[in-house]
Amino acid sequence: MTIQLDLARAPFAADLARHGDRPAVLMADQVLTYRELAERVNDVAQRLGPVRRLAVLAAANDVDSLVAYLAALSGGHPLILVPADKPAALESILAGYDPDVVMRPGNGQPLLEVRREGTAHALHPELALLLSTSGSTGSPKLVRLSRENLQSNAESIAGYLDIRASDRAATTLPMSYCYGLSVINSHLLRGAGLVLTDLSVVDPCFWGLFRQQSTTTFAAVPYTFELLDRVGFSQMDLPGLRYVTQAGGRLDPATAQRYRGLGQRGGWDLFVMYGQTEATARMAYLPPQLAAENPGTIGIPVPGGAFRIDPVPGLEDGELVYTGPNVMLGYAECPGDLAAGRTIDELRTGDLARRHPSGVYEVVGRRSRFVKIVGLRIDLGQVEKILAELGVPAAGAGSDRGLVVAVEGDHDTSLLGKILAQRLGLPRGAVELHAVTGFPRLANGKVDYQGVLALARPEPAPDAEPAASQHVPAGPADVRTIFADALECDDVKDMDTFVSLGGDSLSYVAASIRLEKALGQLPPDWHLLTVGDLARRGRPARRRFFAPLETGVLLRAAGIVLIIGTHAQLLHWPGMAHVLFAVAGYNFARFQLGGDRVPRLRRQLRSLGRIIVPSVAFIAVAYLLTDRYGPENIVLLNSFVGPETWTTRWDFWFIEMLVYVLISVAGLLAIPWAARAERRFPFAFPLALAAVGLLTRFEILILPAPNPAPVLWLFALGWAVARTRTLRQRILVSAIAASTVPGFFDNPYRDATILAGILLLTWLPAVPVPNGCHRLLGVLAASSLYAYLAHWLVYPGLAPFSPALAVAASLAAGVVYWSLSMRVMGAVGRWMMKMQAGHRVSPDSAAIRTPGHR
Template identity: 65%
Template sequence: MSIDPQLSEATFTDLARHGNRPAILTADGVLSYRELAARVDDVVVRLGTERRLVLLAARNDLDTLVAYLAAVTAGHPLLLVPADKPAALASLVAAYDPDVVLSTDGGSLAVDERRPGTRHDLHPELALLVSTSGSTGSPKLVRLSRANLEENAQSIAAYLGIGPDDRAATTLPFSYCYGLSVVNSHLARGAGLVLTDLSVVDPCFWDVVRERGATSFAAVPYSFDLLERVGFADMDLPSLRYITQAGGRLAPEKVQRWAETGQRRGWDLFVMYGATEATARMAYLPPDLAAEHPGTIGVAIPGGSFRIDPIRGLPHGELVYSGPNVMLGYAESPEDLALGRTVHELRTGDLARRHTNGLYEVMGRRSRFVKVAGLRVDLGQVERILADLGAVAAVAGSDDDGLVIAVEGEHDAGMLAKLLAVDLGLPRAAVGVHLVEHLPRLGTGKIDYPAVLRLAAPAAPPSTPSASTPAASTPEERPGREGPADVPRIFAECLDRQDVRSADTFVTLDGDSLSYVALSVRLEAALGRLPADWHLRSVGELAGRGAPRRRRRFVSFLEPSIVLRAVATVCIVAAHVELFTFHTAHLLFVIAGFNFARFQLTGTRSGRLRRQARSLARIVVPSVAFIAVAYVLTDDYSVANIFLLNGMVGPQEVTSEWHFWFVEMLVYVLVAVMALLAIPWLDRLERRLPFAFALGLLAVTLLSRYDIVDPGLPKPLPVFWLFVLGWAVARADSTRRRLLVSVLAALTVPGSFEDPLREVTIVVGLLLITWVPMLPVPSVLRRVTGWLAAASLYIYLTHWLVYPVLMPLGPVVAVIGCLPVGVGYWALCRWLPTAVPRWRTRQLAG
């Protein structure tokens, strides 16, 4: 691709020279360079002419981009912080006391001028400050000059051949040096940015890529796992020219495979190597060499150079980089902002070798930093965070396996892991917490970090029985008995997934409340009593728990939500055959809200919406299919029933057309919640204040419970408040909050149905899921209880056609007969989605 020589001299802030060329492309429209320049100029005026320290809470939105360009253009040193990491944001505000804080929450740029001038002595070359340790809030920052940014942008644009017709999708955060380099290098050449905060696993992301003609996107190693999951290799993307990869080492076999995929599909793979201290990039592997030399980082970028300094006692030396993009130096306090250049070359801390063909290969690391999911994590800072939480800990880790944390004494390992995952912005599966009696130490008293790292190693397989040891002498060794080694297979079978990995969790594998039941029952049989947060723990962690001590037990323990679902389902069928009257359907709405908050409110906004949509489909598809059959076989239902619209357009009087009211109301509630959380600012509010958000939503839904407001809808809101009550239970993470939810239930449920027994049932059920971790169940009924709970929706659907046929045999037979039919329909619906692809595969193979 030929590049206009004038473009190679342009800076990324010289926007107006590109005129009406498209600069920013979103799903909603296009902004030209001239329009972008005008917006930047407006913010430049708002920031003033006196140089001040500006902190920007960055998001992947237009206002963040405008604010960044305005600060750099006007010469204000800018401290870039991820907006979605409030702990890191607060830490850096406290440490550096910026003069101005910019944020874009709420859809517009907010300028918080903390003082009229500045209290800082700011070096003339200082342009940008970026954290060295991802999102931990470490006060150690990299000091970058305007020249650093411009030189690196031009160098990257040169070896990628970026031209005015290129358009890059913004797959990485602007607060991350890799993501920012994509912005700078494209703006420097008058190219376009396809602005989005969607994940690559979101189908809408690929719609935007196609509609806006994106020619490239940036990826970290974890991104390629996600690309495999969505079938990227077979996507038709005619505009795609190349993919860049950095942010950690991608396994050589994956580099080779993806490079070959690109050759086959018509795009290039650029493997790159960089560091925040070098602005972004130091090396790249030419695409035509990637498949042949997948383990190397390539050659130095234009304008840069490498050398290897030998290290005594080691076979490989330290990789040292020189170039105009090397930082000015570090800052660890506000006083350091006055410093000029203190670093002239970058000692990477990586051990490397140079091949005879000139390609460099990194052989290992010397530092206490690791890159996990594309984020650079300071292991020492993680230890300090844990110390602040009252935990004595040692932290080790690797780029490939995530963090391995040993915590001394008795703590809630699951809670610590969740807090760290949120604070660091890491996937929950990448944070492994292991409780130990004492931290492993060397003879010198220092922490034995290799021993910490070994805590994550899978348990050794059991030794082969000797001739003197009878086989299957204990229950766990008998054929057919599942144990820890079967955990991955149990996940795969219960979730219908063929891609279960050690780092996956129930949530990341898109589990929902229906699959939760069957999976938890089998895991409990294989591992013994499960921790309350097992659905957030990785497959590898669960498999490493060891086999339970087997002894004949007459009582098993299951979660209250599972037992209540099973019992409530049987009671619903019994009530309809008039065996006895004990109304439990409304309790199921409480349990549905409880499970929704546990399983559907994790991960990114796009990830949440994807899981919610899939969970909704698992309710809608089998319901619509069965009701359509019932419509054909009987005269009891209407077309409105098939489309779950009877509550909207059906008769007001209670007829057979209201048989499926429960399914309709549940779908209405789930659709309403999905629509609510699709609003970005509400999604952000729920993440920041999960319990307060649930209480606020409960207050709103209680308006319809007490008939204060009539929304004009047929039925959803009178049950919506029960759903939100269950939601609040799941978010009540302390005794005080659980007490509050219990009191609210005791105050609001009575009088809601004019049926004291139904109201007591709801309150007692809510108190059970709030306060009781496990309920005893006869061991012989454990698996049956799990089946009934997992198939509760399907039993509810099918019993309307089954029990009239069985009623001549008596109501008891009718109730008992309905249960296996519903379980069978559940099993069929689980089997079909995998059976059809497997049949097609066999046909093609034959």
């Protein structure tokens, strides 16, 4: 396969506008068309200027990073990519390569730090991109890639995967990693969409976004499949999924076969692939039709590439050598290397391989001392060098499971392990250090690396289960120790959760493996449970029947039942409507405050629409069918012009006040200084808002009707709960609630309900409920806004005969109206997307269907 290229540019980056109004970037809060993306790229390219300069980008999976990457590439500026969450990597590049421009994600546009107007470097005309070797952060060596490398590999990948303009790929891997970057390049080439996110596959919000944006594919490394198993991927309904790709290390053949079976039943394919950064990304792929008869192989060369196997003296298998237009120009180890042209024509992979009679290739081992751990290639020699610089003699070994290092002498292995994990970008649990009096040696005096590897902690047999009598549940102290090791944090408290401590997908596996050893089988959403709750749930008997449900969901479901039950006189439990205002603020902070100011405002207005439209439509029908309401109810203005005394026209006060609060808050955050204050003081800002509301709650300030300030106070308290990150902050919110809620109503039981709801939201992120109740509670929570609307027409006619029937009928009517509304709004959204390539509603805001305003 011959690919003709204009070497002055890589077309996939320079010709974005040719795809017109097709969606290019789809996020939780906005959609960018190719035309809009091209405009942003051109703006940043102009800011970079006409002089060719060396740039470095601290990249995250966000639109600013994507725009900066494409701007550098289309403008001809050689770019070094480093991960934004590894400041040490950026500092190393600044010290070692002295780039002319530093780029970082900003607040709506990339931030450019111009260190000099011209350039201090001689830059080869073909040089386009520099990446760390195979994702490793343990080596100073960079891979020099040309525009031809990038374009040819993107063409090749798009060809064998049959990427179509209608495809949408989720960014499950960092764009600073060559595999993640290849997903971006190949999809932009074909005019396909990128579902841009940094969410982990263990996060339910990721799968909400996945379905909402009709995503067709995602990329995985071997450890991703462990995560998928843990979140119940095999049971997920993903009708749009076309294929899953895998690279970043050898996937266990049994796992590959199992996922291929899942794909056959679900209508999607699994593509196992093989590559290295030195080959831009991909060198081989295993076509699905060859997979069944060739498990464990890497497949055939990508279009345009070729393999050969060179003999290695003393070994039965030879070294795999690759040639193709995607082979790098060479390595860079200092700024002077940036002027060099092509120094290699073929890539010696360092892998030992065999060619099967069917033509597929199999990798059977490594010739050099590298290992791949969680998708990162780790140079064991560099590991030893890092420790040697600290004055610690070391011998490193490892496998795909983890890194094992022997250190000579009396050293603090815990501290050294943290330092090493940070330098290498590995989760702490994947690094083991063992103090030894002397290294194990072979007969010839060389270090016995197999002996070093034998120091690793033993892995229990996968099918070994301890007898019930031998199972001793771990206590909170054990769980705190595991969290501290996996997340590299010392201050772990009983009310902390894996998520609140900053856990991510890399540390998830390491922590979950150790927790399962200590506690037994974990619930699917263990990462949302507190340390104390995890320890308590270590008892096998409880795990069979109970699973945690998010507290906000439980409060919404319980709230609507108690509100309708109180109105129908089945029971008497007032106060839940006000609890739901706190839940509304809690979920507003979780789902409505991300992104840039203007896109965020648009998202907030769309969310308001999802409350206002079904409410206005229902109230209009109620107005026509009954004499209970007036025109002011339809337009949600009863609080302004309705009767001052309480009548049926005040039935929808909750929705009116919620709309007023949301409009007020959205308007406030649309002001630039307020938006900056909220970002700078995420916890103090809602507390200040609560203080404003408390002025009217205590009648220090008297406002004319309508006055949303009393419920604004509760809304802001819920917002503050979502922003708590420390025990001290939770205690402060609890103290404010405990000192201000009592006396709000004349009924102390009503006040107690409100206070209990806020405290539950503050201290319990999830509540254990029977497994069989999860689906029912989820439906009740999702349809609660619609049930609130419908019950005003349903329960009055049934309550005199059977209050229980009145409640059940009201809830059922709400579910029906919710289902109908979702179908209608979904159809409208799809039509608008198709006709205008307009903005979609975010998966988070799609949940705003309740009085609690999720």
